[in-house]
Amino acid sequence: xxxxxxxxxxxxxxxxxxxxxxxxxxxxxxxxxxxxxxxxxxxxxxxxxxxxxxxxxxxxxxxxxxxxxxxxxxxxxxxxxxxxxxxxxxxxxxxxxxxxxxxxxxxxxxxxxxxxx
Numbered sequence: 001x002x003x004x005x006x007x008x009x010x011x012x013x014x015x016x017x018x019x020x021x022x023x024x025x026x027x028x029x030x031x032x033x034x035x036x037x038x039x040x041x042x043x044x045x046x047x048x049x050x051x052x053x054x055x056x057x058x059x060x061x062x063x064x065x066x067x068x069x070x071x072x073x074x075x076x077x078x079x080x081x082x083x084x085x086x087x088x089x090x091x092x093x094x095x096x097x098x099x100x101x102x103x104x105x106x107x108x109x110x111x112x113x114x115x116x117x
Contacts, residue, residue: 008096013098015098020095021052021101028064031085047064057097057101
């Protein structure tokens with residue numbers, strides 16, 4: 001799993017990644033229509049919390065990107081806003097979740113202290 005997460009930046013870069021994850025999740029929720037299909041409901045219920053909390057972030061973002069492509073190819077208008085949302089998701093895939101995420105807690109680097117004899 002370590003290969004999916006090149007680093008977990010802390011400080012301002014880590015807070016920037018929290019902000020980016022929050023913006024992507026918020027855009028996902030606000031872009032869904034009231035008469036949503038089962039796939040749109042799946043995206044809201046599963047992918048939004050995963051991205052916002054940083055749980056399996058690259059996988060969740062990849063699923064979201066594939067979802068956006070399928071929805072875009074099925075007749076929804078492909079606008080500049082949709083392309084920008086897709087680019088934000090790609091940036092999140094490349095950057096990773098950051099230090100302030102569940103991924104950092106689960107898969108981050110841990111130090112093991114051995115007891116002295």
